[in-house]
Amino acid sequence: MERTVGLFTGQESPPCCTACPCGAVQCIKGQVSKLTSVVRYYPAYNLGMSMKSLFPLLALLTACTTANADDPYLRKGISMDNAALNYVNRGVFFRLDGGYNGGGLARAAKDDKLGTAGSSCCFTITDLKKPVQVELRWSPINEPTVLDSNGRLVFGKELTPAVTKNVTVNLPHRLPRIIPNDYKNSEDVMCLVIKGLEDVELKYSKGYDCKDE
Known part of the structure; x- marks a missing residue:
């Protein structure tokens, strides 16, 4: 049985993580925090699907990090x-x-x-x-x-x-x-x-x- 505990599956998209400028990083941190809670209370073999569902999140986080890696204050200009x-x-x-x-x-x-x-x-x-x-x-x-x-x-x-x-x-x-x-x-x-x-x-x-x- 898949235990997502608030995590979205690979077929779904988290509502606040669709684009970097509107708080995606904060949303990703929240989702990762939820997954951490799951790891604490359930065996790793029950988290296979949940870990897979995390991959899109990690990809988005990487994209956001890359986009802002060399511009510490470009958002304000x-x-x-x-x-x-x-x-x-x-x-x-x-x-x-x-x-x-x-x-x-x-x-x-x-x-x-x-x-x-x-x-x-x-x-x-x-x-x-x-x-x-x-x-x-x-x-x-x-x-x-x-x-x-x-x-x-x-x-x-x-x-x-x-x-x-x-x-x-x-x-x-x-x-x-x-x-x-x-x-x-x-x-x-x-x-x-x-x-x-x-x-x-x-x-x-x-x-x-x-x-x-």
Whole structure:
């Protein structure tokens, strides 16, 4: 005779263990606790079917553990500041995920000096596998502005018109190394590295200048 004592059989599914986000681990712990009670009071040869019924639970627990093995706080999201490093000789306004994950204005690279964007708020990581949509609004390239003989500004002719590019980019393959109260070594800045009109990359950085990108 099979003694389940509250355990579900292999043909049934426990009501609270159908998905990891809604308390499956707690449910599994409860079911395992019940099985432990059974083991205490009944011989092992009577628990063959009950042990088999536990396998789906263990599989679910393994799946949940694997999904959360490397993301100790992804459920709440990891909030980071934004910064940018621009290799291109024209300024660009950028938005991440339509502005939901921030944006900013990166200055043009000039005289072998890369353009930067300072800091802005905020980029939130909730899923390392979710790609980021980057909108790049490139400013036009104009001839230099000069003063005429009367001291008035004369704006230069437009050489290259403004253009907008949209790029999909992946997050780094690991979580940032966030070190509480250690602003020198903590990777708490998401740096958008802009290498071309449609060539961008996201990297973690320890500072707003993105020097360690």
